[in-house]
Amino acid sequence: MTQRTRTRETEDDLSDILGDSESGEQAGQGESFRSRTKRKAVNFFSPRYFLLATVALTISMFVGGFIPFVETIGGLVGLFAAAFVLGGLTSESRTLETATGGLVAAGLTLLLGNLTLLAAGGTTVAAVGLGAGFLIAGLGAHFGNDLRDGLTRDL
Template identity: 40%
Template structure:
């Protein structure tokens, strides 16, 4: 246990044993771990990330299947998937979408250029390029989807 937890426990024990303590003890506020978990959920939603990743991978696969000989066409699938998420999302989820786009594009680039990544010793460079491009395309898709949603739902 940390020193802070020990001090908090001692303060709670002192407050309970003091004569000024009433018989009806009130609930203590949320713990530090609960507050940190609440902040983390506001910054990064695991559920939204999983949905964004599944849609980005699906978009990569579908667009890559229909246009197999066009280089980097899978990024169009990531854009379309995150655009759709932006259309239906009421909150901003740029962090989740950026990470999902980066993971999906990195996996796609490394799968496409597996031989170069392993034998050519350029795996880190390919992964970085895929992650950067995927994150950028995903954030742009989400932004434009949210922008269209705002334009469609705004009163004239």
């Protein structure tokens, strides 16, 4: 008797995870398992937003890198500013996509700007640069999202 109850609880847990309210009954009526999985995956990580964030953050890092006397820091400031704006403009929290886009932007900037350094074995410098890009873009998106949320919330 307890085995049957455990099986039913496991089925209920599985149906909650998959999004079925009536476990097997809804699968025939509504959307298929594949389309539900695809929709949930896109809600978790949006490839379109990732591509937009990557392009915007790469451009901002290149532009920030042209500031005289502070090329590297200027690129990171540009990266943070663009991530902050992206976080403030989007209605949903897309911190993961923005942070990953920052990682790619930092990688492209590092690759194109310091090709001789990387060829000479600067993997530690590359790892620190990629980590900094991920962290700074993620923080910028989070702070921008937090500001937008604070400004639009009712008191």
